[in-house]
Amino acid sequence: MTEAAVRQAFADQAVICTAAGAPFTGRVCRLIGERLTAEGEVGRRVLGWTGVASHQGDALPLRLMGGLHALARSGRDKALSAIYPPATAPDDEAVWSMVGRVLVEQAAFLSPWLDGPPQTNEVGRSAALMAGLLVLADRFGLPFALYELGASAGLNTVLDRYSYRLGEIEAGMVGSPVRLTPTWTGVSPPRGDVEIARRAGVDRNPLDVRDPATRARLAAYVWADQRERLARLEAALDLAAADPPPIDQADAADWLEANLSTAPETGVCRVVMHTIAYQYFSPEGQARIRARLAATGARATEDAPLAWLSFEAMSDTVDRRPTLDLTVWPGGETQRLAICQPHGAEIDWKI
Incomplete structure (x- = not known):
C-alpha cells in the first residue's frame, strides 16, 4: 500500500468521525494523515502499512485512535490526557505537538494497538x-x-x-x-x-x-x-x-x-x-x-x-x-x- 493511500485512509476516517459527532477524534485523524513522519516505530509502521489501511479493510486509523485514547485514559502521559475530551482541545498546532510527541515517545504502549483490528462492542x-x-x-x-x-x-x-x-x-x-x-x-x-x-x-x-x-x-x-x-x-x-x-x-x-x-x-x-x-x-x-x-x-x-x-x-x-x-x-x-x-x-x- 502506498504512503499516499495510508494518508488518505486517515483523511477519510477524519470525515467519518466528524460527521458522526466526534470532531476531536476527526481532528487527530486528519492531523496524523497530514503530518505523520516515519520518525519512530509507530510512524514507520503506519506509513509502511502493507495491508488495506482504510475502514473497509484493516481499519488502521481506528487501531491507532484506540491506542491514543487508551493512553489518554490511562494517565500515563498527563499532558496528552489534558487535551482529550471532556477538556476543550487547543488549536491544531498544539494538538499535533502533543500527538506527534507521544507517537514517538510512547511507541511501546501504542505499537501493540496496531497489531489487530479494533475490537468494539457497540x-x-x-x-x-x-x-x-x-x-x-x-x-x-x-x-x-x-x-x-x-x-x-x-x-x-x-x-x-x-x-x-x-x-x-x-x-x-x-x-x-x-x-x-x-x-x-x-x-x-x-x-x-x-x-x-x-x-x-x-x-x-x-x-x-x-x-x-x-x-x-x-x-x-x-x-x-x-x-x-x-x-x-x-x-x-x-x-x-x-x-x-x-x-x-x-x-x-x-x-x-x-x-x-x-x-x-x-x-x-x-x-x-x-x-x-x-x-x-x-x-x-x-x-x-x-x-x-x-x-x-x-x-x-x-x-x-x-x-x-x-x-x-x-x-x-x-x-x-x-x-x-x-x-x-x-x-x-x-x-x-x-x-x-x-x-x-x-x-x-x-x-
Missing part, C-alpha cells in the same frame, strides 16, 4: 437487532436461540436486557439502566414478545466482562468525544457482568459448524446474527458460514425456522452505511429491513 446496534427480532416474533411467535458471530464481550448477545423505543413502540426490559432510543424513520416495527430461550456467541478474542482490562479496551475504541456512548457502554458492562453471556474463543466458521445443527429444532427460532464483524472473517470463512446456513435452512420448517440477521456496512448504500438484512428459512428469502447509522443511533426502517 451496544447501540442492539436497537437494530431487537427490531429484527420483533419481525421474527411477529411471524413465528417462537422463543429464540441466538448465535452471535464476532460477539466480543457479548453485550449485544444480551440485547433483551435493555429498554428500547423503536419508532412508536416500546420493547425490551422495562426500567433497564441501558435505554436505546434511536432516531427512527419509517413505520414502527411490529409489536411482539422477544423471549430468549438460550444464547451463545463466538469471538477470536472474547473479552471477559468481569475483567477491568475489558472495560479499558472497549472504552478505548469508543471515540473520545462521545461521552454518552461511553456511559452506555459502562452501564451495559455492569449488566452483563451480573450474568455473563457464554462467549467461546474460536473461529466463527468452525464454531458455527460445530454448534448450529442442520437438524430442525422444533419450537425455537434459531437466529445467527452479527454486527460489523463479517468483513473481518476470511473469504473462506464467509463461504463456510453461508454454506452452513444454507444447509441448515434447507431443513427448516415453520415450527423450526432459521434466521440470519446481519448488521454490516454495505457498498451499495450512501457512505457505506450499515444495513440490517434478514434472511429467513424456510424459503431463504432476504429482506432489507433498515439502513442504519454505524452505531445504531439512526434507523431508517424500510418495510
Whole structure:
C-alpha cells in the first residue's frame, strides 16, 4: 500500500468521525494523515502499512485512535490526557505537538494497538437487532436461540436486557439502566414478545466482562468525544457482568459448524446474527458460514425456522452505511429491513 493511500485512509476516517459527532477524534485523524513522519516505530509502521489501511479493510486509523485514547485514559502521559475530551482541545498546532510527541515517545504502549483490528462492542446496534427480532416474533411467535458471530464481550448477545423505543413502540426490559432510543424513520416495527430461550456467541478474542482490562479496551475504541456512548457502554458492562453471556474463543466458521445443527429444532427460532464483524472473517470463512446456513435452512420448517440477521456496512448504500438484512428459512428469502447509522443511533426502517 502506498504512503499516499495510508494518508488518505486517515483523511477519510477524519470525515467519518466528524460527521458522526466526534470532531476531536476527526481532528487527530486528519492531523496524523497530514503530518505523520516515519520518525519512530509507530510512524514507520503506519506509513509502511502493507495491508488495506482504510475502514473497509484493516481499519488502521481506528487501531491507532484506540491506542491514543487508551493512553489518554490511562494517565500515563498527563499532558496528552489534558487535551482529550471532556477538556476543550487547543488549536491544531498544539494538538499535533502533543500527538506527534507521544507517537514517538510512547511507541511501546501504542505499537501493540496496531497489531489487530479494533475490537468494539457497540451496544447501540442492539436497537437494530431487537427490531429484527420483533419481525421474527411477529411471524413465528417462537422463543429464540441466538448465535452471535464476532460477539466480543457479548453485550449485544444480551440485547433483551435493555429498554428500547423503536419508532412508536416500546420493547425490551422495562426500567433497564441501558435505554436505546434511536432516531427512527419509517413505520414502527411490529409489536411482539422477544423471549430468549438460550444464547451463545463466538469471538477470536472474547473479552471477559468481569475483567477491568475489558472495560479499558472497549472504552478505548469508543471515540473520545462521545461521552454518552461511553456511559452506555459502562452501564451495559455492569449488566452483563451480573450474568455473563457464554462467549467461546474460536473461529466463527468452525464454531458455527460445530454448534448450529442442520437438524430442525422444533419450537425455537434459531437466529445467527452479527454486527460489523463479517468483513473481518476470511473469504473462506464467509463461504463456510453461508454454506452452513444454507444447509441448515434447507431443513427448516415453520415450527423450526432459521434466521440470519446481519448488521454490516454495505457498498451499495450512501457512505457505506450499515444495513440490517434478514434472511429467513424456510424459503431463504432476504429482506432489507433498515439502513442504519454505524452505531445504531439512526434507523431508517424500510418495510
